[in-house]
Amino acid sequence: MRPTDRQYLKSHEWCKIENGIATIGISDHAVSHLSDLVFLDLPAKGASVTIGESFGEIESVKAVSSLYSPVTGEVVDTNKELPDNLEWLSQDAFAKSWMIKVKVSSTSPDLIDSKAYDAHCQAEG
Amino acid sequence: MILRLLVDPPAPAAWNMAVDEAMLTLGNAPTLRLYSWAPYAVSLGYFQRAADFADLPAGTTIVRRLTGGGAIHHGDELTFSLALDATLLPPSVAESYVLLHDAVVGTLAELGILSERVAAGHGQSPRPADRWCFASAGRDDLITPRGKLLGSAQRRIQQPRPRVLHHGSLVLQRPSLTPFVAAIADARHTDALLPDLRARLASNLARALELELVPGELTAAERALAAHLQVARYENPAFVQLR
Numbered sequence: 001m002r003p004t005d006r007q008y009l010k011s012h013e014w015c016k017i018e019n020g021i022a023t024i025g026i027s028d029h030a031v032s033h034l035s036d037l038v039f040l041d042l043p044a045k046g047a048s049v050t051i052g053e054s055f056g057e058i059e060s061v062k063a064v065s066s067l068y069s070p071v072t073g074e075v076v077d078t079n080k081e082l083p084d085n086l087e088w089l090s091q092d093a094f095a096k097s098w099m100i101k102v103k104v105s106s107t108s109p110d111l112i113d114s115k116a117y118d119a120h121c122q123a124e125g
Numbered sequence: 126m127i128l129r130l131l132v133d134p135p136a137p138a139a140w141n142m143a144v145d146e147a148m149l150t151l152g153n154a155p156t157l158r159l160y161s162w163a164p165y166a167v168s169l170g171y172f173q174r175a176a177d178f179a180d181l182p183a184g185t186t187i188v189r190r191l192t193g194g195g196a197i198h199h200g201d202e203l204t205f206s207l208a209l210d211a212t213l214l215p216p217s218v219a220e221s222y223v224l225l226h227d228a229v230v231g232t233l234a235e236l237g238i239l240s241e242r243v244a245a246g247h248g249q250s251p252r253p254a255d256r257w258c259f260a261s262a263g264r265d266d267l268i269t270p271r272g273k274l275l276g277s278a279q280r281r282i283q284q285p286r287p288r289v290l291h292h293g294s295l296v297l298q299r300p301s302l303t304p305f306v307a308a309i310a311d312a313r314h315t316d317a318l319l320p321d322l323r324a325r326l327a328s329n330l331a332r333a334l335e336l337e338l339v340p341g342e343l344t345a346a347e348r349a350l351a352a353h354l355q356v357a358r359y360e361n362p363a364f365v366q367l368r
Contacts, residue, residue, distance in 0.1 A: 011283030033217045039172040039193075052284055057171070061263065062194040063218040063279035064171045125216045 001114075002027065003094050007070070008117035009110055014094065015070040022071045022102045026058070028093040029121040034060035037086040042099055047075045051108045055100065067099070070108045077101040128209075128336035129156040130327050131343065135163035138188035138199070139359035140351065142168070144343065146191050146358075147350040148208035149280065149290040155209035155336055159323050162199040167302065170194040170258070170278060174368045177256050181302065189365050192278035192292045195258035200300030201315070203322060204293065205330075211287035213334055218279060222265040225291060228333040229267055229275055232325045238312045240269045259296075259306040271307035295326075 002008075006016035006023075012030035016023045031037070039059040049055040049069040056067040078100050082088060088097045112120070133144075141160055148156050166186035169175065170193050178187060178196065207225070214221040226242045233240050243266050255261055258276040262268045267275040276294040281287070296308045297315040309315055309322075331338040343351070358364045 011287075035217065035219055041172070054284075059170075059172050059193040060218055062192075062222075062277060063281055064191070064193040065281040066283065068283055 002118060004114045006094075007111035007113060008120075009068060009070050009108065010112070010117075010120050011068045013068055013070055015107070015111060017071075017104060017107070020104055021076065022073065022104045022107070023098045024055070024070065024100050024102060025093060025098045026067060026089070027117070027121075029124075030065075031089045031093050034058065034063065034065060036061040037089060040083040040086060040099075042078045042083070043075050045075055045078060049073060049075060049100070049102055051106065052110075069102070070111055071102050071104045072106045073102040073104045075100050076103050126213075126336055127154055127339040128331045128334060129154045129341035130331075130338050131156060131158040131160075131341060132323060133158060133160040135161045137164070138162060138166035138168065138186050139355045141204070142188055142190060142359045143351040143354035144347070145206045145208065145290055145292070146354050147343075147347045148206070149191070149282065149288055151344070151347055151350060152210075152285060152288060153344060153347065154341070155213055155334070156207070156341075157327055157330055157338075158206045158208075159327065160204050160206070161202065162204070165198070165200045165300070167196055167198050169196050169365075171280070172368065173256065175366045185302075187365055188359055189367060190278065190292065192280045192290060194276070194278035195260070196256050197258045197276045197294050198300040198302040199294060201296075201298035202300075203295045203297060203319065203326070205295070205326065206293075207289070207291040207330070209289060209334070211281065211289050213336070214289055218281075219265060221279070221289070221291070222277065224333055225293070225330065226265055226267050226275065226277070228329040229293065229295065229326065232322070232329045233274075233309075235325055235329075236313065236318065236322060238269075238309055240267050240274055240307075242267055257303050258294075259303050269307040269311065271311050272305055274307040274309070295322075
C-alpha cells in the first residue's frame, strides 16, 4: 500500500504538498522497473520547474529516464545526499529518497490519488 | 502493427544522434533504424564526463548520446536504434534487454556466430568502473569468448507518452580505441556478411516485438527536427561538455 498522504503522476513521480511546498520523488514502482540505479541529476536550488516538463534525469544500468514535474514553481531545496546514496530509493522511495522541494505556484491536473495510482501500476505490469 | 525499417547510409555522429532523438520524441510508428558512422566517432553515455576523454587522439569526433551507459568507439560496426512506445516492450528495463538481446543472439547464430547473453552477473551495479561500454560485461550483455560484442543503452521518456529509444552497437571489426572488444570478424569475413546480417537482424527484432517489418523513410517532420537537433544539441560544444 503506497502512502495516501500524497498524489502521483502516471509517469511515476509522487508529490506531497504542505504549506505551499511540494516535496517530489519517484515511486517504488518506478524504482523496481529501473533497477540498479547509477546516476541522478537534479536541478539546483533556485531553478524553475514546470508542470509536465523534465526536472531531472536518472540512470539505471544503461537506461536514462527523465523525471517529470507535477508542479510549476521554484526549487527551494534538493536532496543533495541522494545522488550518492541511490540505494535509498530501493529501500524506501517515499521518505528519505525525496528529490526536490518546490514552492508551488500551480499543480498538475493529472495528479491522482494513491488508489488510482495503484490501479495504474497494476495495469502497467 | 508495423515496425518501420530505415536503412541509412553512413552519416556524421551528430546527425545519427539527432535522427534517433527525433524518432523518439515525435512518436511515429515503431521504428528500427540501421546505420553506421562516417567519420568514425566516440559517443559518450549521457551521464559521462567529457573531461574523462581528454586523452583521445586529436581530431577524434566526440558526440554525447541521449542514452546511458559507457562510451563507444563507433568504427566498423552495425548500429541499430529502436524507437517505440514503451508498451511494446516488457515493462522493466532488464526484461527489455533480455528480449532484444536474445533476438540478436538468434540472428548471430543463424550466421554461424556463437554468442550468449550473460544470464547472471552484476546485481546492484556500482557506477561503472571503466569509461568504455565494452570494457566489461554485466548481466544481460551479449558476449563471445573474446569479450563483449554488443553495446546497448536506452533512453526512456514519459511525455508526451511513454517511449523508449534503444541503441545497439554490433561490432564488425575491432575499433582502434577499444581493441579489447569482441568482433564479428573474429568468426566471419564481414564484407559479404553485412547485407544478410542487416536483413536477419531486422527480421528477428520485428519477430521478437511481434511487429510486421515494413521498409520506410523519415517523415518531413522527423527530418526537420533532426536537422535542428544536429546543430542545436549534438554539434553544440555545450552539450558535448554538459558534464
